[in-house]
Amino acid sequence: MKHLTDYILHLADNALIMGQRNAEWCGHGPILEQDIALTNISLDLIGQSRYLYQYAAELAGNNATEDSLAYLRTEREFKNCLLTEQPNGDWGQTILKQFLFSTYQLYLFEWLQQYQDERLKAIAAKALKEVTYHVRWSSEWVIRLGDGTEESKQRMLNAIDALWMYTGEMFIPSESEMALQIPLDRIYKQWDAKTKAVLNEATLLIPEKVFMQKGGKSGVHTEYLGYILTEMQYMQRTYPDSEW
């Protein structure tokens, strides 16, 4: 049971931190239509995190709620992948991060919708519809920016340089992923093929032999997470035990 709870928290934290980062763009996007699109993705991700936290709260007991799990755990308790907490950077970096993450979610949720746990299966099936769109939207932008102007190509190369070292962690199994037998090898193969195809069409090269960072799944994060939580959790920490 602990493994399932931990794993669901990991999935929820991934979705929440991605959603929180994307929300930072709201009102500041480069094109009004795309501002709306990214906000929409942010909303989908926060929605996914809520379903997952609600389930984790039931499994955890002890009067846990979606909000106590999101707002009252510390940076060492969060289990999101390092990729999700990386700064937005410019629009290119945000787009690339979204594409790398959504592609991982796509193949993971495809698999999870056949999973033995009914509740997780249902959450994955619902999220899969959203994630399919996220992959389509972000891959179109990766291609457009990679194969756009000299400047946009250079910015995408910079984004790859900034983010690639955080991609490996998604496929290194944590204790709970091992216990639940999540087939990360197989998901990695699918992810690898898809990212290669898209980056190839975008005329971008995938770097080789990058040393991969890890730690997020076990609560050892980059320095960014502390600030994300400080901002996100401020109200709940300042005014404990209040209804909002």
Next chain:
Amino acid sequence: MNSMFWEELFQQKIDNEIKIEPKDRMPEKYRQTLIRQISQHAHSEIVGMLPEGNWITRAPSLKRKAILLAKVQDEAGHGLYLYSAAETLGISRDEMYNQLHTGKAKYSSIFNYPTLTWADMGAIGWLVDGAAIMNQVPLCRTSYGPYARAMVRICKEESFHQRQGFEILLTLSKGTEAQKAMCQDAIDRWWWPSIMMFGPTDDASPNTEQSMRWKIKRFSNDELRQKFINMIAEQVKILGMTLPDPDLKWNEERKQYDFGKINWEEFWNVLAGNGPCNKQRLHARIKAWEDGAWVRDAALAYSEKKQTHKAA
């Protein structure tokens, strides 16, 4: 057709409540008035995303975060409908942005006030969106077709936002002492700027008369303001809060609420650029535009490449 004749026909159409459509001949001043009003309205939606966007990352619960995100996203959508409506009058979106960035076009002054606490999300929904709805419901019947149709959609969403705002405050009003104080403080700060949203008094509003004749506008600033005050003075009782106006009193004879003197000096100053956040708001819009230039250039370059491929 001499000019006297078609202008009379134009006015007749308006008098008969026939909508003016993009391809119809219209007086230049009618077109200009609409461009000014619709683009100002669109800019208000886009700039209005900023004060509320300020609290998305700090919203106190996941549910509130999702609701606020969706709300700010709706505002972006309203901006989109309105820019499209203005484009039917022969102005491009880029040109309208340029007018905003250079200060030639205005946006609603209310967004030059800062959002200091979470309760401001409630006060904005209840008071600011509430005042906006008062202004906008009559616009659903405005004489220019594309504008009227955009407003029908916008008003539906705005009234939903107003209820959500009120609900934020209602929750605070039933909460801890700190939450109640936060609620009252937000009402105190947003009340006067909200009633200024209806614009100057009728005797100081030069555009009103012509706009009423063209049915761009259907009620005067003072009429709408009074209606709003009557409504809010009742709703505030449900919250168990007060409005910061010692002269606010029901007048049995007029069957209206009397209210205190509005500080028009503040209004004109905020309008002139001296509000607490004028500089930040405009800076944020200009920054988004300039930082986004390479993205728009790349998208254009890419689509041109694809076009050439297809042609070849």
